[in-house]
Amino acid sequence: MTFSEFALSQAVLDGISNAGYTEPMPIQREAIPSILEGSDVVGCAQTGTGKTAAFLLPIIELLHTQGHARRYRPRALVLSPTRELAAQVVEHFEVLAKGTGLRACAITGGVDIGPQEVAFGNGVELVVATPGRLREHLSREGLKFTDLQVLVLDEADRLLDAGFLPDVRHIIDRLPERRQTLLFSATMPLEIEQLAHAILRHPKRIQVGLIQPRDSIREEFYPVSENQKSELFRAILAREDGIDRMIVFVRTRARAASLTPILAEVTNLPVGELHGDLDQKQRNETLEAFRAGELRLLVATDVASRGLDIADVTHIVNFDVPNTAEDYIHRIGRTARADRSGVAYTLVSTRELTLAEKIRGTVRRPIQTGRIPGFPYEELSDDGPSLMPGRSRLPRQYHERETGDGHRPSPFTKSGSLRRRHQDQSDPQENQRNRKKRIERKAKRKLPHKRRKR
Ligand code: AMP
Numbered sequence: 001m002t003f004s005e006f007a008l009s010q011a012v013l014d015g016i017s018n019a020g021y022t023e024p025m026p027i028q029r030e031a032i033p034s035i036l037e038g039s040d041v042v043g044c045a046q047t048g049t050g051k052t053a054a055f056l057l058p059i060i061e062l063l064h065t066q067g068h069a070r071r072y073r074p075r076a077l078v079l080s081p082t083r084e085l086a087a088q089v090v091e092h093f094e095v096l097a098k099g100t101g102l103r104a105c106a107i108t109g110g111v112d113i114g115p116q117e118v119a120f121g122n123g124v125e126l127v128v129a130t131p132g133r134l135r136e137h138l139s140r141e142g143l144k145f146t147d148l149q150v151l152v153l154d155e156a157d158r159l160l161d162a163g164f165l166p167d168v169r170h171i172i173d174r175l176p177e178r179r180q181t182l183l184f185s186a187t188m189p190l191e192i193e194q195l196a197h198a199i200l201r202h203p204k205r206i207q208v209g210l211i212q213p214r215d216s217i218r219e220e221f222y223p224v225s226e227n228q229k230s231e232l233f234r235a236i237l238a239r240e241d242g243i244d245r246m247i248v249f250v251r252t253r254a255r256a257a258s259l260t261p262i263l264a265e266v267t268n269l270p271v272g273e274l275h276g277d278l279d280q281k282q283r284n285e286t287l288e289a290f291r292a293g294e295l296r297l298l299v300a301t302d303v304a305s306r307g308l309d310i311a312d313v314t315h316i317v318n319f320d321v322p323n324t325a326e327d328y329i330h331r332i333g334r335t336a337r338a339d340r341s342g343v344a345y346t347l348v349s350t351r352e353l354t355l356a357e358k359i360r361g362t363v364r365r366p367i368q369t370g371r372i373p374g375f376p377y378e379e380l381s382d383d384g385p386s387l388m389p390g391r392s393r394l395p396r397q398y399h400e401r402e403t404g405d406g407h408r409p410s411p412f413t414k415s416g417s418l419r420r421r422h423q424d425q426s427d428p429q430e431n432q433r434n435r436k437k438r439i440e441r442k443a444k445r446k447l448p449h450k451r452r453k454r
Helices: 010-019 026-037 051-066 083-096 114-122 131-138 165-172 190-199 226-238 253-267 280-292 325-332 350-363 428-453
Strands: 041-045 076-079 104-107 126-129 150-154 180-185 204-208 217-223 245-249 271-274 297-300 313-318 342-348
Touching: 010 051, 010 083, 026 041, 026 051, 026 204, 041 051, 051 076, 051 083, 051 150, 051 180, 083 104, 083 126, 083 280, 104 114, 104 131, 114 131, 126 131, 131 165, 217 350, 226 253, 226 342, 253 271, 253 297, 271 280, 313 325, 325 342, 325 350, 342 350
Parallel strands: 041 180, 041 204, 076 126, 076 150, 104 126, 150 180, 217 342, 245 297, 245 313, 271 297, 313 342
Antiparallel strands: none
């Protein structure tokens, strides 16, 4: 199939050639005709498979046939969860709409509000905004959505979760009821989709492929104690070929800031950090340097997990296990964009085992358990920050023999603790004492339960 089979103007087809696209990707094949017909759409497709163009192309067609927007009255709005993603959507638009004369602007926080007002004042057809800053504009004079025809929620499940929902609701309440609404994401939990139906009219649901990571991503989970993560990271890297660019995801901003110099030393690569504690100028510069290849490794929080399209990210490392399977899918989706492949490694400490198992369960495919031969694994202990209530227990598959580079014995004993590397050299008396302590601890844990029973 070619793009010329869609009802698109020559100017839009020229934009497609300008982007270098020769044939539509599956989500584009399905979504473009439905959006051109005027339907509301819920579009789900795996990360990196062309969702942005799937909604931008029909929107450009619609805007193009209607001429310029009035001042302060944009006709299409894309909401995006991060500033970086908003900027990227505007960049895509500029490539695809080249030659149509249409204008777009990004309305995001962290920069002066004044120039954004000037942009509305001059007139733009499309606004791509993060919810917080857009709400701020709506509380001032000027911007009005009376002419709005199309609303897109990009990374819709994130925009409809509790953090963003109040702002998103506030914005949607100020849009005309007669409009076309499009929701796109690589993940769409059922409860979010049900919530979304309140803002949609008879939507067409388009799903391309299963909601899981792409097959072109090789995934492995590496159990390791928290305080050995940096060391294991170095060991993993030492046996990797072909690292072009790598993103290391961590849980918090503080962790990103503290880990960046450590990983710079461990890898000897130019390393940058990307998280919400940096001002927008720093964030933009870092991302730019990473895109340009001046930085080879990016230590990032989930601010970089959604939508960012950076060519040649060959490796993703989850230094901390993400909170949800959706976050996992989005994080590792930063590699293997379009027709490329990539690898994704996740370091799993004891306290993260339950989260890791939930992810395994949700992505519905076997993820190999990785182990570096000869690495001086310590016993897995309950170290690091507590991430979930209750004790984590080592799930069954961690006891199984590993596959991969031939059969290797599992690093775990039956009781669920990591087998010591030099067990044969350890002191038998100490082993005996430790065993006794373990039995005592176990007995203490059981005690309150027994009392309750009586
Ligand atoms: P997205 O999922 O929208 O972030 O797109 C992922 C990558 O696929 C981006 O680099 C796009 O430029 C690229 N892309 C989108 N549509 C096509 C297409 N029809 N042919 C080739 N590449 C595409």
